[in-house]
Amino acid sequence: MxxxxxxxxxxxxxxxxxxxxxxxxxxNVAGEFFAIDDTCTHQDASLADGFVEDDCTVECPLxxxxxxxxTGKPNGPPAKEPVRTHSVVVEDGTIFxxxx
Amino acid sequence: xxSVSLPPSLIQTLPGSVYTDPGVFVRxxxxxFEAMWFAVARSSELSSPGQFVTxxxxxxxxxxxxxxxxxxxxxxxxxxxxGARLCQEESGxxxxxxxxxxxxWTYGLDGAxxxxxxxxxxxxxxxxxxxxxxxxxxxxxGYAWVCLADDPPSFEDxxxxxxxERLGGADVIGGWQVEELVVGRRITYDVKANWKLIIENFMExxxxxxxxxxxxxxxxxxxxxxxxxxxxGHGAVFAEDAKGFTVxxxxxxxxxxxxxxxxxxxxxxxxxxxTVFINLVPDHVIFHRMFPxxxxxxxxxxDWLYLPSVVESQADLSRSVELFxxxxxxxxxxxxxxxxxxxxxxxxxxxxxxxSEHHINEFHAWVQARLA
Numbered sequence: 255m256x257x258x259x260x261x262x263x264x265x266x267x268x269x270x271x272x273x274x275x276x277x278x279x280x281x282n283v284a285g286e287f288f289a290i291d292d293t294c295t296h297q298d299a300s301l302a303d304g305f306v307e308d309d310c311t312v313e314c315p316l317x318x319x320x321x322x323x324x325t326g327k328p329n330g331p332p333a334k335e336p337v338r339t340h341s342v343v344v345e346d347g348t349i350f351x352x353x354x
Numbered sequence: 355x356x357s358v359s360l361p362p363s364l365i366q367t368l369p370g371s372v373y374t375d376p377g378v379f380v381r382x383x384x385x386x387f388e389a390m391w392f393a394v395a396r397s398s399e400l401s402s403p404g405q406f407v408t409x410x411x412x413x414x415x416x417x418x419x420x421x422x423x424x425x426x427x428x429x430x431x432x433x434x435x436x437g438a439r440l441c442q443e444e445s446g447x448x449x450x451x452x453x454x455x456x457x458x459w460t461y462g463l464d465g466a467x468x469x470x471x472x473x474x475x476x477x478x479x480x481x482x483x484x485x486x487x488x489x490x491x492x493x494x495x496g497y498a499w500v501c502l503a504d505d506p507p508s509f510e511d512x513x514x515x516x517x518x519e520r521l522g523g524a525d526v527i528g529g530w531q532v533e534e535l536v537v538g539r540r541i542t543y544d545v546k547a548n549w550k551l552i553i554e555n556f557m558e559x560x561x562x563x564x565x566x567x568x569x570x571x572x573x574x575x576x577x578x579x580x581x582x583x584x585x586x587g588h589g590a591v592f593a594e595d596a597k598g599f600t601v602x603x604x605x606x607x608x609x610x611x612x613x614x615x616x617x618x619x620x621x622x623x624x625x626x627x628x629t630v631f632i633n634l635v636p637d638h639v640i641f642h643r644m645f646p647x648x649x650x651x652x653x654x655x656x657d658w659l660y661l662p663s664v665v666e667s668q669a670d671l672s673r674s675v676e677l678f679x680x681x682x683x684x685x686x687x688x689x690x691x692x693x694x695x696x697x698x699x700x701x702x703x704x705x706x707x708x709x710s711e712h713h714i715n716e717f718h719a720w721v722q723a724r725l726a
Contacts, residue, residue: 271474277474292474297458298474300473304469305450316460317458
């Protein structure tokens, strides 16, 4: 388990970027947490810098591909490959990621 | 200026080259348009987040955009990466951010650098250092005013003060509730003349009886050649038989409630240097913004502002708009007729101002002081 941050430090609609060898982005969508690989599969951009949509997707800030935070799949071009998803655990007010 | 012996009735103007020389124009861009407060856009044009306009201010192109937090901001329209112009259109709507079409450097509506290809691999880049270059912005009378100077002059003194000085009191202009009014009509004029000719024209009324028959009919004292701008707190009185400030003297629109009896049935005119003219009548406000494009070309955007209820009721504004639209066309035709003469040897030393134009001398001295 990798520690992310306190629940209080990740407000709704925001993202936290875990600086790992392969960075991971953790999102808060209406109080529910999701983790995916942070780097867009189309061009090197941080999805943590993207925009969380109400339908549980994140839009890449560069070329607007939307990734489903539950499945990692892009909804349309230019990205074609999905990003990996990871499990999120909350314990005692702290968010952890379990790499899948 | 060369000191020729002139009879006391006459004062020398600036020499013709000041109206034609591209070098003078560049100095004006630098020391006047980029140094002073410059009205760029009606705030209500930018009502939703991501709405923007781009405007030429001096030598720069400026983006004015509504942020997600509701605030208006202004930035130089230049990508910090390789310098491409970011917003190519004169107006538009971006969804969430301003993205460069070249390498997709992406800026938030607050100007911050949000994303760029491979940015996360360049951890030594401080995103706050590579945001858009901010331009100072103030809102007054429902307009966004920008100043490109690092350290802008006092808005209170230079902008608000100009209106107070002409109207003869602090916040007399407040009576017209200009920020609450709505644009009933906008007309943009592309004038082939130097911006100073347009200002000088606006400052005097020696020409009124000759080229503005309709305006002179409406404001009989204009036939005497004395512009409202020669006085403090003076409004030219409407003709007795005029029902409203319209092209044919017919009824105007609903009066603005804040205009008191002393200011009713009168016409007031204000110049806010360097590029704004404001005309105030009881039922509307005519707001001109000039955009000097080159030594011999000036774009003028003119708004006719009315009470929201007037515009919402889709009242017929045509006779109201037509009066000053006509005045503008008459004035700009005169300015365009003057521009070619500025490069004639007949005007190399300039021309002369008659007594009812003598106050233009102050404008000339002001321009010269700024360029010195």
